[in-house]
Amino acid sequence: MSQQAAASGPAGASSTTAVDDVPAVRLEGITKRFPGVVANRDVTLTVRKGTVHAVVGENGAGKSTLMKILYGMQRPDEGVIEVDGRPVSFHRPSDAIKAGIGMVHQHFKLADNLTVLENVVLGDEPAQFGVLSRRVARQRIREISDRYGLDVDPDPLVEDLGVGERQRVEILKVLYRGARTLILDEPTAVLVPQEVAELFGALEELTREGLTVIFISHKLDEVLQVADEITVMRRGTTVTSVLPAEVTSRQLAELMVGSQLPSPATGESTVTDRVVLEVAGLAVRDREGRAVVDDVSFVIHAGEVLGVAGVEGNGQAELIDAIMGIRPAAGTVRLDGVDVTGRTTRRRREAGIGFVPEDRIRQGLLLDSPLWENRVLGHQTVAPNERRGLIDRRSARADTERIVREYDVRTPSIDVTASALSGGNQQKLIVGREMSGDPRLLLAAHPTRGVDVGAQAAIWDHLRRARADGLAVLLISADLDELIGLSDSLKVILRGRFVSDADPATVTPEELGSAMTGAAPSTDGPSTDGPSSAGAGPGPAEAQSAGAATSAEGER
Amino acid sequence: MAGLTARLDPWRIGLALAAPLAALVFSVALMSVVLLIAGHSPALAFGQMADFGTQPGSVVQILDKSAGYYLSALAVAIGFRMNLFNIGVDGQYRMAAMCAAVVGAAVTLPPVLHVGLIILVAVVVGALWAGIAGVLKVTRGVSEVISTIMLNFVGGSIVAWMLTPEVFAVLQGNNVTTRPIPASGQVPGIPFLGGTVYGFIVIAALVGVGYWFLLGYTRFGFDLRATGLSEPAAVASGVAVRRMVLSSMLLSGGVAGLVGLPQLLGASYAYSLDFPAGIGFTGIAIALLGRNHPIGVALASVLWGFLDVSNQILDLNDIPKEIVTIMQGTIVLAVVIAYEVVRRVAVAQERRRVAARLGDDGPAGSGGPGPVESAAVA
Amino acid sequence: MAQLGSLTEVSGTGTAGPAAGPAATPARRRVGWRTVPLVVFVTAVLLSVTRVITGANDLTSSGSAGAALRLAVPILLAGLAGLWAERAGVVNIGLEGMMVLGTWSGAYVALDHGPWAGVLAGILGGALGGLLHAVATVTFGVDHIVSGVALNLLGPGVARFLSALVFTGRQGGGVTQSPQVRQPPTFTVPGLSSGLLSLEKHHWFGVSDVAGILGGLVTGTSWVTLMALLLVPFSFVVLWWTPFGLRLRSCGENPYAAESLGVNVYLYKYLAVICSGGFAGLAGAFLSLVASNYYREDQTGGRGFIGLAAMIFGNWRPGGLAAGAGLFGYADALQLRQGETSVHALLLGFGLALVLFAGSLFARRQRAVGGVAAVLALGVLALYQFTDTIPQQFTTATPYVTTLLVLTLASQRLRMPAADGHVYRKGTAR
Secondary structure (H helix, E strand, C coil), rough: CCCCCCHHHCCCCCCCCCCCCCCCCCEEEEEECCCCEEEEEEEEEEEEEEEEEEECCCCCHHHHHHHHHHHCCCCCCCEEEEEEEEEEECHHHHHHHCCEEEEEEECCCCCCCCCCCHHHCCCCCCCCCCCCCCCHHHHHHHHHHHHCCCCCCEEEECCHHHHHHHHHHHHHHHHCCCCCCCEEEEECCCCCCHHHHHHHHHHHHHHHHEEEEEEECHHHHHHHCCCCCEEECCCEEEEEEEEEHHCHHHHHHHHCCCCCCCCCCCCCCCCCCEEEEEEEEEECCCCCEEEEEEEEEEEEEEECHHHHHCEEEEEEEHHHHHHHHCCCCCCEEEEEEECCCCHHHHHHHHHHHHEEEHHHHHCCCCCCHHHHHHHHHHCCCCHHHHHHCCEEEEHHHHHHHHHHCCCCCCCCCCCCCCHHCCHHHHHHHHHHHCCCCCCCEEEEEEECCCCCHHHHHHHHHHHHHHHHHCCCEEEEEEEEEEEHCCCCCCEEEEEEEEEEEEEECCCCCHHHHHHEEEEEEEECCCCCCCCCCCCCHHHHHHHHHHHHHHHHHHHC | CCCCCCCCCCHHHHHHHHHHHHHHHHHHHHHHHHHHHHCCCHHHHHHHHHHHCCCHHHHHHHHHHHHHHHHHHHHHHHHHHHHCCCCCCCHHHHHHEEEEEHHHHHHCHHHHHHHHHHHHHHHHHHHHHHHHHHHHHHHHHCCCCHHHHHHHHHHHHHHHCCCCCCCEEECCCCEEEEECCCHCCCCCCCCCCCCEEEEEEHHHHHHHHHHHHHHEEEHHHHHHHHHHHHHHHHHHCCCHHHHHHHHHHHHHHHHHHHHHHHHHHHHHHCCECCCCCCHHHHHHHHHHHEEEEEHHHHHHHHHHHHHHHCCCHHEEEHCCCHHHHHHHHHEEEHHHHHHHHHHHHHHHHHHHHHHHHHHHHHHHHHCCCCHHHHHHHH | CHHHHHHHHCCCCCCHHHHHHHCCCCCCCCCCCHHHHHHHHHHHHHHHHHHHHHHHHHHHCCCCCCCHHHHHHHHHHHHHHHHHHCCCCCEEEEHHHHHHHHHHHHHHHHHHCCCHHHHHHHHHHHHHHHHHHHHHHHHCCHHHHHHHHHHHHHHHHHHHHHHHHHHCCCCCCCCCCCCCCCCCCCEECCCCHHHHHHHHCCCEEEECHHHHHHHHHCCCCEHHHHHHHHHHHHHHHHHHHHHHHHHHHHHHHHHHHHHHCCCHHHHHHHHHHHHHHHHHHHHHHHHHHCCCCCCCCCCCCCHHHHHHHHHHCCCCCCCHHHHHHHHHHHHHHHHHHCHHHHHHHHHHHHHHHHHHHHHHHHCCCCCCHHHHHHHHHHHHHHHHCCCCCCCCHHHCCHHHHHHHHHHHHHHCCCCCCCCCCCCCCCCCCC
16 A cells, blocks of 8 residues: 555565565564463564554454563563564563554553643653753654644643544654554554544555554454555464455455354344334433434344444443433433333343443452352342342352353352453353343343453353343444344444444445444445445445345334 | 451451451561660560550450440441541541530430430431531532541531530630530440440440441442442442442441540530540541451450550550550551552462362363453453 | 543543532633732732721731741642642642651751751651652552551651650650750841831732732741742742653653653652652641741641642642642631631622632533522621621631632632542553
């Protein structure tokens, strides 16, 4: 995309040797073990100068660990790192910075109440006679901003900036420190489509100036659009390197998951015509009064899984919170025909709503409490946990034993604290808990995020079984395969609105992906910068037509 | 952390006791060094204190003192369990004791009713005074740490104003005091070891039992603790956090209202200039030392009372008895540090134990580098 | 973390601390430099008007001003102490304990080595308390409030024990107080002082008021007072204009951001808390050496907490903090000068100020808060109308009530450091 060199580069080989130049970064045989886990195994990566090099892989494929190694946050157990042809050894991030490597973290590291200037120069301040020279700093920031087209103003407070601007500040921070190679960790996770386009424009500018970008992502359409070269990681190791022109996103997806494509397929439809959840005109406003969920209406039937696809931050979390009664919202929510709009979270739970929250550490667990108390959590007011205002320890404990057994929670006892369990086992406990007491509706946000493959399969099994028994499920997930595989019907959320429907039986992840970015012609109007040039071609139209063909009950 | 509900696991109990014991040993050692430097014999000092502190008369005094300490620490502990810092117990109990003294002296009622009314007034006043901080927090997001500190001083001013001859007080020699509560409003003492201890000790113990039951066994207690451990999790579980903040603040204040009553109804029968102040802050120290556990707090109260009473003997040996106040301060600082260290050790140990017990079946065996990534995701 | 906070944070809790008030207006700007003269001017006019109406001349007399200054300095220093710690993200409610250490060590060293050595010792004594707080909160990750409470217990204990050890047996000394010590020298600005004082006697509207206040500030002032006042701009320059200050503040705003840029967060937190202790110690030494001439138990009288109140009043900024300290010191001073009448007169000024505040809120369409302010204003004015004096006990509550009012009425304009009070552990960023 940015350099013609890409065309002449060798294709498909796992170790790409540059013809005319030393690689900006070369990793050879990197292995990193954590107690009980091999996070990276024999990783090989060659990044040529002046290119955007994407590293793709599923959640848990070892991308983050690899980047932490490259940025000096972790030290490899084996292997060689070379920067500009010289072997290096990083003990801390500042070593990496000195070698010209900078990192733009997925979770921005900015102080809201400091100005852009202060955030940028922190730790490397220009000073005269011991006094911070804002003039010099401002000048340098403007220079960098102009040179790379970042459009960053040094003077406002960071809290007044939008997400896209903050990301550019992060990039500028790295450039300010003289980085020649930038690592961007899932940079588009929090961006809306226009911001993604702006980011890609900025990246092009960077590579034109000779800088190198390592782009970590699991979003294939974006990767195909922006990368000059793609390295695929799977299960802790690098599988292959390919050129975007030579692969389709389908092929890339197969490379990512390997031979064992996940099969969360639901089998036969169990959808009944009994409406369990009916949401009408739901709207949530943020603190500034902007609608983050905007006039959303839908129904879910008994035995139906409704999947909501969307780029994170488009209102999914708020939608769930509103249905749970955690966030104030306009509109009505009816459960089994009963209006529960005015009810508290607790009354809604008692009415039969189960909730697998997005962030299990914060919202789903009491980390310092034993497992059986975590089983009580969220079900304090119902049997078997409670009797006449008292916590019924004996039956709560007995029921916890049941969950541990039935959901295969690997733990020595129900008296260990939740923090001692692995992520997958924590999640199995939560799912088991929320499935207890025969809920009528389950709100599941990213139910298998960050869990290992075994736990993922188990959780899918449980969801399928409950659905067969008549459970209605609202499923939110960033894992498109999971969404497509589990859902009976799919809706795409963009900027707080449902913009299109899709039939999980026919839609592909790529099509869904482009619909999520607003590239699909939709009621909300597409953004001007769809990734249409990339391999995601026929998606939108199909998604649209497919949507019309299926599960018409929920439409407005 | 899960003190109240942990099963009897020797490992856990060992860990729970390790911190206060370590802190105690540390402060005794530090005091010994200080005494040696000052030219006194630590063995003599501590030996004398042990002897004097276990004499019957001293024991009675210790128990009397610890009744107020215990109530104060429970009031603080209710807040702590919910991650609320009620620094304002001091103001709350002084306001409550003052109002209770005034009301108690103004009415005549049959014995039990009279005492009941006084207790009621104290509880209500304490709860209301704490409730201000609760309301400010819930409606305006004002940190309860700051507001309760401020309310301490405001309460102090109001009490000082009420304790002027123009308002509720009378001059007695060079002491200013409210009118005495008649006999029907007094709580008789309980004969013990040849002396009498405050009858209010029984009520303090009952409050302790109530605290233990409320937090460990009721739904309300579960909600309260859940909110303290993780507010987002409590919200997702259906706890109405604002209401919880307000009710626990009221509850804490209500218990705080009782703090002055052992003294008021058992000995002084009036609120005067020399009515004990500062028990609210002592309560914070004791709640920390006793780890918010009803029995731990009881032991800590007695320890505090013992140190308070037994130091009087030191002066007779020309050892400054003020050494004890440093010792108390050191114990608190040492114990909070020790608890934090022990907590970290315990968490790490438990992880290791779980991993060891699960062996190869653990997360490690399932192929992917899941747990590591999940930690990063979290 | 920063940007996700707004999305994943569960709303409807509203209990996250002073900064988390309902943000009705997106504009949450700090008070700019241009508004400072305005505030000073309005205050001066209000005071003059109040004096003329009520005839309470002590409202703006040089005596009141001098007393206010003496009473404000320890509050000011305590506030600065709080500022230094909290700007680095460590809440310091142990100020009171550190001040006690300052009063004691100041007096002890001044006994044999003169007042200036005493001042230095006071600073060191407080800094030692700060070091303890830093060890507990930074190294061991103990909750900041808990550690502060422990220090408040420890400080007086240590002072009492050491007094028993070294002061008993010396003339005028004992467990609760030290012998008398020499005070640091004072200065009077020649010419200016007498000129202003003669102007004051005319009781002209405005002119005499200003002259009285200024006259009080330049007559018989201690060098330590001057030093304390200079520490305000000093703190501002160091914290806001130097790389050191930027790093220190970044630890209070987002330590993980600072960490990712190679800032040694532990080091800066240590330095900040030790400095904080030093300021508190100086505040203590001021009490035992300048405001009086001996150490006495309970000499601090809760001024550490008033300092915190002044810091919050000043929105965690040196200028605002100084204004808060001035206000609280002034309220204290009036009580000493014709206390009951003066303070009663001040009610009128306070009521008028509240009316202005309510008006400005209504102008900005904050009707709810404006309403509360208006009701309060009416209440205060009614109190002024229907009483003749204010009991002295209530005047002492001024700083605390003011702080509660500020927190209640203006909480959405307050902006504490974002990571204030959070326990930071290296390498635990997500």
